[in-house]
């Protein structure tokens with residue numbers, strides 16, 4: 001929203017499932033719900049966005065000669081049997097599960113991207129993004145970092161799904177943005193893992209959130225969701241070597257930056273309620 005006053009910025013509200021004609025040099029194709037809660041809410045729409053949306057954006061890139069960047073995901077590795085995950089790993093994905101609209105959708109999006117590259121000479125780039133957090137995330141996004149932060153601020157228990165021993169590797173948003181720009185501007189197609197290799201169990205994450213916000217916060221265990229990957233950690237050697245990129249901000253440095261933004265917004269929400 002801070003770009004709205006900039007005359008060189010134009011916002012067009014459009015659903016990528018429908019074709020569109022624009023004149024641009026580069027397409028960052030990020031469209032798709034990314035929180036499991038959101039992408040499972042309307043799975044048919046999620047897979048349509050990944051398949052038809054990606055086809056439309058690749059068709060556009062081909063027609064106008066634009067460079068196309070796909071934001072794929074670490075979820076293409078499914079519940080990985082290789083750890084950490086390298087880009088050469090083909091993954092362990094359930095094709096008929098509740099997460100398939102997203103992970104199989106993104107796998108198909110990668111296939112389409114490579115087919116347009118090989119068959120129609122479109123200049124493409126593929127990023128596989130690992131769990132990312134930061135300020136301005138939707139407070140009710142439903143992913144783990146935003147849930148824990150909002151819960152700790154609201155003095156609610158932190159909801160740990162399953163036994164909390166599953167792992168994720170959390171990347172601060174500005175590191176991801178630097179990685180995406182380096183990929184778009186560079187000469188390599190990829191795919192590239194863009195993530196922070198710092199790996200945490202969900203219980204460890206809850207401890208870091210407690211240390212940062214409220215040491216008296218409690219934990220509430222809830223049943224885990226189907227097909228939840230047991231572990232996830234990027235091998236980023238390829239991005240380091242070919243894009244000269246690596247994340248700079250650790251979880252303990254990034255979390256406080258997100259917390260102050262969440263605190264302001266939750267406080268405003270509460271004040272708004274008080275006025276009603």
Ligand SMILES: O=C(O)[C@H]1O[C@H](OP(=O)(O)OP(=O)(O)OC[C@H]2O[C@@H](n3ccc(=O)[nH]c3=O)[C@H](O)[C@@H]2O)[C@H](O)[C@@H](O)[C@@H]1O
Pocket residue numbers: 033034035036072073074075129130131132142143144145147148159160161162166168202224225228229
């Ligand atoms: O960022 C990624 O690499 C990919 O993974 C995420 O999926 P996931 O890792 O399951 O994201 P979360 O919903 O944040 O869950 C992470 C872990 O925390 C657990 N969790 C989640 C929420 C919560 O309140 N408590 C909790 O323990 C989940 O069960 C899971 O094991 C996102 O869905 C994708 O958009 C993204 O592509």
